[in-house]
Amino acid sequence: MSAFILSLLLLLISMNLIIVYCEDSLLFAEDTLRDSHGEIIFSSVIFRHGERSPITMYPKDPYRDESYRQEYWPQGRGQLSKIGKLQEYNLGKWFRKRYDSLISDGYKYDLLKVESSNLDRTIMSAECFMAGFFPPSSSEMWTDDGLRWQPIPIRAIPSELDDMIDFKVDCKRFELEKDLFNESPEAQDFYLKHQKLFNYVAANTGLNMSSNNVLRAIDNIFYLHDALFIEQSKNLSLPAWTESIYPEPSKRFASLSLLLVAYSHQMRRIKAGPLIGKLVEEMELKMKKKLNAKFHFYSGHDSTISGLLTALEMYKDIFIWPPYSASVIIELRQKEQNYVVTILYRNSTTSPPQHLRLRGCEYVCTWDNFKALIQDLIPENVDDECESNLVKKVSTSNDHNIFQQMIKSVGLDTKTESP
Numbered sequence: 142m143s144a145f146i147l148s149l150l151l152l153l154i155s156m157n158l159i160i161v162y163c164e165d166s167l168l169f170a171e172d173t174l175r176d177s178h179g180e181i182i183f184s185s186v187i188f189r190h191g192e193r194s195p196i197t198m199y200p201k202d203p204y205r206d207e208s209y210r211q212e213y214w215p216q217g218r219g220q221l222s223k224i225g226k227l228q229e230y231n232l233g234k235w236f237r238k239r240y241d242s243l244i245s246d247g248y249k250y251d252l253l254k255v256e257s258s259n260l261d262r263t264i265m266s267a268e269c270f271m272a273g274f275f276p277p278s279s280s281e282m283w284t285d286d287g288l289r290w291q292p293i294p295i296r297a298i299p300s301e302l303d304d305m306i307d308f309k310v311d312c313k314r315f316e317l318e319k320d321l322f323n324e325s326p327e328a329q330d331f332y333l334k335h336q337k338l339f340n341y342v343a344a345n346t347g348l349n350m351s352s353n354n355v356l357r358a359i360d361n362i363f364y365l366h367d368a369l370f371i372e373q374s375k376n377l378s379l380p381a382w383t384e385s386i387y388p389e390p391s392k393r394f395a396s397l398s399l400l401l402v403a404y405s406h407q408m409r410r411i412k413a414g415p416l417i418g419k420l421v422e423e424m425e426l427k428m429k430k431k432l433n434a435k436f437h438f439y440s441g442h443d444s445t446i447s448g449l450l451t452a453l454e455m456y457k458d459i460f461i462w463p464p465y466s467a468s469v470i471i472e473l474r475q476k477e478q479n480y481v482v483t484i485l486y487r488n489s490t491t492s493p494p495q496h497l498r499l500r501g502c503e504y505v506c507t508w509d510n511f512k513a514l515i516q517d518l519i520p521e522n523v524d525d526e527c528e529s530n531l532v533k534k535v536s537t538s539n540d541h542n543i544f545q546q547m548i549k550s551v552g553l554d555t556k557t558e559s560p
Contacts, residue, residue: 171238174483178474181472183436183437183472184470184473186437186438187416187445188232188439189442189468190263190440190441191222192221192224192374193225194216195214195219195372199361199364200347203380220261225266225269226266230269230273233269233275235487252436253438254436257296257441258298258306258440258442259300263297264297266440267438268293305439306416308412308444313531314528318404327541328544329352331553336352338386341560342386345380359394362394362395363398363399369383385560392462396462399448402444403451413452415520418519418520421515421519423437424508428480446467453515455484463488467487468486468487469485470494471483472484483506
C-alpha cells in the first residue's frame with residue numbers, strides 16, 4: 142500500500158466518514174447488559190446503506206463528464222459500491238454474533254422482518270446484510286457448489302407510501318414547516334453569520350445559495366461535501382478552492398443539514414413519528430406475546446438515522462454525519478416480569494457502540510417511562526397530520542433554542558472563518 146493511499150485512509154477514518162472492516166470488525170458485539178438488565182427479547186435495528194457512488198454533482202464539478210462516471214462509477218449514480226457491499230455484509234455478521242444466542246434454529250419466516258426504502262442501494266444493502274446475518278446452516282445448503290448464501294425476503298416500501306424510512310410522501314405541513322424555518326429570524330441570522338462562506342461556495346460551484354431558502358443553501362453544502370468526499374475516496378484531485386472549506390467546515394454544515402430534517406416538533410412527528418410508532422407497536426405486541434418475531438431490520442439512509450436521533454433529542458452533545466452502515470439499535474429486554482429499553486448507536490468498528498440516553502430517563506429506561514416520553518412524537522395518522530394546521534406561525538423562543546442546540550452540536554455556534 143502506497144504512503145499516499147495509507148495517509149488518505151487514515152484521514153478518512155479520523156474524519157469518521159467511513160467504517161473500517163477487517164478481522165476485528167466483530168469486536169464489541171457482546172451484550173454486556175444481559176446479566177444486569179435481562180435478555181433481549183426484541184430488537185429494532187435501523188442502519189444506513191453502505192458506500193455508494195455520488196447522488197449528484199455540483200454544476201462546476203470537474204468530474205461531471207461522462208468519461209469520469211464511466212471510469213469511476215460505472216454502476217451509475219447513487220449505487221452501492223463493492224466496498225459498500227462488504228460493509229453491509231460485515232455489519233450483518235456483527236449483528237449475528239450479537240444475537241446468535243437468540244437464534245436457536247435456522248431461518249424461519251416469522252423470526253424476523255426486513256424492510257428497505259425503495260432504492261437500489263438500500264435494497265442491495267439489506268441483501269448483503271442478510272447474507273452476513275443468516276448464512277445457511279449445513280442443513281439449509283441448497284446448491285452443490287458450496288454457496289454460503291440463502292435468500293431472505295426483503296420488503297421494499299414504495300416511495301410514495303414510505304413514511305418511515307426515506308419519507309418521500311407528499312406532505313403540505315412538512316413543507317410549510319420548512320418555509321417557516323427559512324423565514325425565521327434564527328435562520329436569517331445564521332445565514333448572515335456565514336454569508337461569506339455561502340457566497341464563496343456559490344461562486345465556485347454554481348450552486349444556488351440564496352438567503353431566500355436557507356435550508357436549500359445548507360442542503361447544497363451537504364451534497365457538495367458528499368461529492369467531494371466520494372471523489373477524494375477515488376484518489377481524484379480536488380479543486381484548489383475546496384481546501385478552505387473541505388473537509389471542514391463543510392462536514393459541519395452537512396451534519397446540520399441532517400439535523401434540520403426534524404427541526405420543529407411538528408417535523409419530528411411527521412419525519413420520525415411513524416417509525417417510532419412502529420417500534421412501540423411491535424414492542425407492545427412482543428410483551429403481550431402476540432408477536433413471534435425477534436428482529437425488525439430497517440435498511441435506510443443517513444437522514445433516517447438523523448431524523449430518529451433528532452426526534453429523540455439524542456444529538457445535543459455532538460452530532461457527526463452518520464457514516465456508511467451506521468446503526469441505531471433499540472432493544473427490548475425482560476428480566477422476570479420487568480421490561481426495559483436500551484438504545485445503542487454503532488458508528489465505528491474500533492470502539493463499542495454508544496449507549497444513548499433518552500431525555501428524562503436513564504440509559505436503561507423502564508418500558509413505562511420510555512413510552513411516556515416518546516408518546517407525543519407519534520401521530521395518530523400521518524396523512525391527516527400532513528393536511529392539518531396549514532397556517533403559518535411566528536417562530537417561538539423554543540424554536541430558537543432548538544436551533545441553537547443544533548448548531549452547537551455540530552460546532553457551528555461560532556462564526557466560521559472566511560474562505
